[in-house]
Amino acid sequence: MRERRRHGGGGEAHPASRPRKAAPPSRYWNYIILLAAMCCAAGLGAFAYSTYQGWRLAFRVANLHPAPSVFPPNSSSPDMFWGSYRPQVYFGMKTRSPRSVVTGMMWITQSRSPSLRHTCEQSDGLSQYGWLMHDGVNFGTQEIKDKGYTLKTEFVKRQGGLHGGDWSWRITVTPQASAPPGQLVSLLFYVATDGQGSLFPHVEGKERLTHVTGTSEELGRFTIRFPMPEAGGGHVSYNHLSTMCPGIHVLTDVVRSSLRNNLIHLLSAGDSTTGTKRHYLGLDTYRPPPTPPGSQPAPSNSQLIIHQVTFQLPFQVEVLFESDSFLQRPGPLSGSALSDLLEIHRMKMTERFRRIFKLEEKGFIPDQVAFAQAALSNMLGGMGYFYGSSLVQSLYNPEPLQYPQAPLYTAVPSRSFFPRGFLWDEGFHLLLIARWNTSLAWQSLAHWLDLMNVDGWIPREQILGLEARSKVPNEFVVQRDENANPPTLFLALHQLLAKEDVTSEDLQYLRRAYPRLKTWYNWFNVTQAGRLPNTYRWRGRDKDPFRFLNPKTLTSGLDDYPRASHPSEDERHVDLFCWMALASEVMANISELLGEDGVEYHESQRILTDNTLLDRLHWAEKLGSYADYGNHTKNVALEWERLSPLPGQDPHRLPPPKLVRVVKKPPRLQFVDSLGYVSLFPFFLQILTPDSPKLGQLLAHLRDADKLWTPYGLRSLSKSSPLYMKRNTEHDAPYWRGPIWINMNYLAVRALHKYSHTEGPHRHQAALLYRELRENLLSNLYRQYKDTGFLWEQYNDKTGWGQGSFPFTGWSSLVVLMMAEEY
Ligand SMILES: *[C@@H]1O[C@H](CO)[C@@H](O)[C@H](O)[C@H]1NC(C)=O
Numbered sequence: 066m067r068e069r070r071r072h073g074g075g076g077e078a079h080p081a082s083r084p085r086k087a088a089p090p091s092r093y094w095n096y097i098i099l100l101a102a103m104c105c106a107a108g109l110g111a112f113a114y115s116t117y118q119g120w121r122l123a124f125r126v127a128n129l130h131p132a133p134s135v136f137p138p139n140s141s142s143p144d145m146f147w148g149s150y151r152p153q154v155y156f157g158m159k160t161r162s163p164r165s166v167v168t169g170m171m172w173i174t175q176s177r178s179p180s181l182r183h184t185c186e187q188s189d190g191l192s193q194y195g196w197l198m199h200d201g202v203n204f205g206t207q208e209i210k211d212k213g214y215t216l217k218t219e220f221v222k223r224q225g226g227l228h229g230g231d232w233s234w235r236i237t238v239t240p241q242a243s244a245p246p247g248q249l250v251s252l253l254f255y256v257a258t259d260g261q262g263s264l265f266p267h268v269e270g271k272e273r274l275t276h277v278t279g280t281s282e283e284l285g286r287f288t289i290r291f292p293m294p295e296a297g298g299g300h301v302s303y304n305h306l307s308t309m310c311p312g313i314h315v316l317t318d319v320v321r322s323s324l325r326n327n328l329i330h331l332l333s334a335g336d337s338t339t340g341t342k343r344h345y346l347g348l349d350t351y352r353p354p355p356t357p358p359g360s361q362p363a364p365s366n367s368q369l370i371i372h373q374v375t376f377q378l379p380f381q382v383e384v385l386f387e388s389d390s391f392l393q394r395p396g397p398l399s400g401s402a403l404s405d406l407l408e409i410h411r412m413k414m415t416e417r418f419r420r421i422f423k424l425e426e427k428g429f430i431p432d433q434v435a436f437a438q439a440a441l442s443n444m445l446g447g448m449g450y451f452y453g454s455s456l457v458q459s460l461y462n463p464e465p466l467q468y469p470q471a472p473l474y475t476a477v478p479s480r481s482f483f484p485r486g487f488l489w490d491e492g493f494h495l496l497l498i499a500r501w502n503t504s505l506a507w508q509s510l511a512h513w514l515d516l517m518n519v520d521g522w523i524p525r526e527q528i529l530g531l532e533a534r535s536k537v538p539n540e541f542v543v544q545r546d547e548n549a550n551p552p553t554l555f556l557a558l559h560q561l562l563a564k565e566d567v568t569s570e571d572l573q574y575l576r577r578a579y580p581r582l583k584t585w586y587n588w589f590n591v592t593q594a595g596r597l598p599n600t601y602r603w604r605g606r607d608k609d610p611f612r613f614l615n616p617k618t619l620t621s622g623l624d625d626y627p628r629a630s631h632p633s634e635d636e637r638h639v640d641l642f643c644w645m646a647l648a649s650e651v652m653a654n655i656s657e658l659l660g661e662d663g664v665e666y667h668e669s670q671r672i673l674t675d676n677t678l679l680d681r682l683h684w685a686e687k688l689g690s691y692a693d694y695g696n697h698t699k700n701v702a703l704e705w706e707r708l709s710p711l712p713g714q715d716p717h718r719l720p721p722p723k724l725v726r727v728v729k730k731p732p733r734l735q736f737v738d739s740l741g742y743v744s745l746f747p748f749f750l751q752i753l754t755p756d757s758p759k760l761g762q763l764l765a766h767l768r769d770a771d772k773l774w775t776p777y778g779l780r781s782l783s784k785s786s787p788l789y790m791k792r793n794t795e796h797d798a799p800y801w802r803g804p805i806w807i808n809m810n811y812l813a814v815r816a817l818h819k820y821s822h823t824e825g826p827h828r829h830q831a832a833l834l835y836r837e838l839r840e841n842l843l844s845n846l847y848r849q850y851k852d853t854g855f856l857w858e859q860y861n862d863k864t865g866w867g868q869g870s871f872p873f874t875g876w877s878s879l880v881v882l883m884m885a886e887e888y
């Protein structure tokens with residue numbers, strides 16, 4: 066799920082009030098034993114025991130799984146230590162460690178209405194930004210188009226020494242052809258500590274910061290250099306700031322409140338004696354905002370140093386990070402040495418990309434290859450490293466608890482709108498990441514599995530650290546342990562293991578992961594079980610029946626996709642049934658690889674892939690398709706509630722009317738009449754046998770333009786469905802009720818590819834549809850990217866236009882695999 070609406074809310078909203086820290090269980094044991102002994106003496110043992118049970122349950126949700134980590138601490142290779150692991154900012158780097166020194170860049174357009182850019186924001190209105198190349202390990206090249214000029218931000222790393230080596234940045238700012246001459250721009254390079262380490266500024270003359278020296282636990286001693294820039298446009302002006310501040314989540318505010326008016330002398334072209342003076346905003350001193358009376362000032366535990374350069378375009382500037390432990394440095398990584406190293410990595414990536422995806426052989430033109438390369442690069446450049454703890458709550462907690470602090474190396478769905486980890490998105494991300502570099506995919510997978518609690522639950526949205534939390538509305542912060550999210554990590558495992566040579570390293574990894582995978586599987590199998598044997602039901606549906614046209618099922622990932630109109634324990638969900646069939650098969654295979662007893666998984670796999678059972682539980686004859694089952698009526702509508710004043714009440718003082726759901730015909734137990742993505746899951750996850758007559762019926766729906774087919778991909782809900790493109794409340798526009806989503810279309814294309822390569826009566830039809838659907842998706846995604854500069858969260862089913870959040874280079878980047886026909 067990714068709840069994107071800020072108003073809609075949900076039945077699951079819980080105020081994030083006063084989190085409490087879960088104490089380690091051992092301390093409680095001691096405490097309890099002591100307490101129990103005392104109570105026993107007083108004859109109150111039974112009472113103590115029941116209190117203890119209550120406490121034990123209350124803290125259970127925040128107890129991590131006891132198995133050793135899948136990703137042991139210190140097992141990361143040094144070449145992965147530094148990286149662009151801050152996808153939420155336009156440009157920045159940090160290390161993969163809990164309290165990393167962070168570095169980054171902000172910039173200011175120095176015009177009459179100056180604008181400060183730092184974190185990726187849709188409201189900045191940039192016409193394009195993103196990585197053109199990024200190999201996930203060594204280097205990246207990004208292009209950012211602001212109003213009137215373009216910034217190219219590049220970084221490259223060089224290994225040496227004991228702490229992850231050196232890196233250099235190069236920022237090139239060029240005016241756009243249509244822009245007026247004489248644009249004035251400031252770049253602000255910052256380095257900040259996060260609770261540990263120290264920094265020393267070195268200033269030349271009055272204002273020019275030449276370098277910063279520093280030291281931290283994980284970096285040892287280091288130097289960050291700001292060499293004299295190459296200015297094409299005349300005079301350069303410098304400012305700097307060195308201060309303490311409350312933390313890296315407030316850096317933008319600190320800068321904003323430190324800016325004052327300055328003057329810069331600009332030379333006129335061709336004349337070095339006369340010139341003009343212009344005002345610009347420059348760093349001065351930071352004055353923390355006054356704390357309201359009665360409240361504590363925020364502790365200032367972050368040291369911050371910023372170097373500001375202001376210049377007329379065009380302009381190029383470099384920043385060098387040097388680790389003091391790197392003793393045999395051949396020379397500074399700047400100028401031509403920097404250009405050469407960037408070029409070496411660019412060539413390596415181009416070559417590797419060509420070898421893995423073979424797009425040229427498939428007839429794609431260079432511009433389309435560049436598009437695919439950018440899509441992959443944004444997935445890799447969107448990988449972040451987060452550290453912190455989630456707020457969690459179970460049925461036994463009156464208030465949210467803090468989950469243990471943990472790291473998470475993960476890709477993010479969207480750098481602007483969803484810059485954090487999402488469980489079900491990551492399973493899709495890894496399909497692409499694993500093609501490029503399996504080691505990166507294993508690392509992310511390991512971190513996700515290491516976030517599992519003792520029961521086998523993984524919080525589905527990972528809001529780790531204050532910086533991540535500052536982007537999430539309060540009502541979505543707390544994660545509840547009844548709630549699942551599709552176990553897409555099994556999709557990734559399926560792919561990672563679908564090769565001839567499973568290496569001994571893979572096996573070691575699997576052996577470490579196995580106890581957690583077993584618990585994870587079991588958590589789904591038990592907590593999400595339906596009432597009837599072998600049926601499954603998503604928990605956590607919206608509870609308020611009057612608010613929503615159809616109560617949402619955020620946990621399924623498909624937020625507002627229509628399910629039974631009246632949530633009840635009789636429900637069974639066909640998508641979850643299919644996810645469990647896939648999970649059983651992957652677990653059966655892994656058990657076999659490891660020589661473990663997998664009898665139960667084989668048995669569950671046999672049962673869940675038995676199409677007779679599937680048809681009995683989920684085939685809705687009237688709909689001609691698979692469906693959910695539950696207490697349902699299609700005769701519902703949103704209507705303005707009619708408010709009449711109570712006797713004596715002023716009719717002008719009534720609260721504003723609301724849209725409420727009206728049920729026109731009572732619900733009864735039946736199949737849910739929604740034709741769409743959920744109906745296709747037995748096909749998506751290839752549970753259907755190739756000779757199933759149902760397959761032919763699904764393919765017919767899929768190709769029907771009055772149902773699911775569009776020239777741009779498959780829409781999420783059939784045009785013939787009662788809730789097609791219907792709002793769920795006044796504030797909730799349709800989300801999974803028509804728009805085209807790329808993760809599901811990827812599954813469709815992949816399934817068509819599979820069925821077209823397997824003997825069966827529908828093979829020919831599958832092959833035709835495969836070619837057509839793939840072509841529709843590729844041409845629209847490419848066209849939209851050329852037109853708008855971005856990949857999008859979803860695509861309009863009538864026009865093909867990108868919509869929702871952007872850039873969305875999470876699962877929409879699966880376009881690369883469809884181009885390469887890698888499934
Ligand atoms: C894959 O990632 C690892 C880091 O985990 C790195 O050492 C290796 O060089 C990468 N491989 C390629 C081909 O980029």
Ligand SMILES: *[C@@H]1O[C@H](CO)[C@@H](O)[C@H](O)[C@H]1NC(C)=O
Nearest residue numbers: 558559562563647650651654
């Ligand atoms: C399980 O293993 C079989 C046999 O190697 C293979 O054909 C199948 O694709 C595997 N399935 C999954 C889901 O990994």
Ligand SMILES: *[C@@H]1O[C@H](CO)[C@@H](O)[C@H](O)[C@H]1NC(C)=O
Nearest residue numbers: 587590591598599665666669
């Ligand atoms: C899943 O749950 C069912 C019903 O409780 C049980 O029969 C089955 O053995 C379980 N599957 C596995 C692999 O544990």
Ligand SMILES: *[C@@H]1O[C@H](CO)[C@@H](O)[C@H](O)[C@H]1NC(C)=O
Nearest residue numbers: 631633635696697732733734
């Ligand atoms: C279906 O929902 C209605 C309305 O909440 C309820 O009255 C009825 O008992 C439910 N039927 C079943 C079989 O659960």
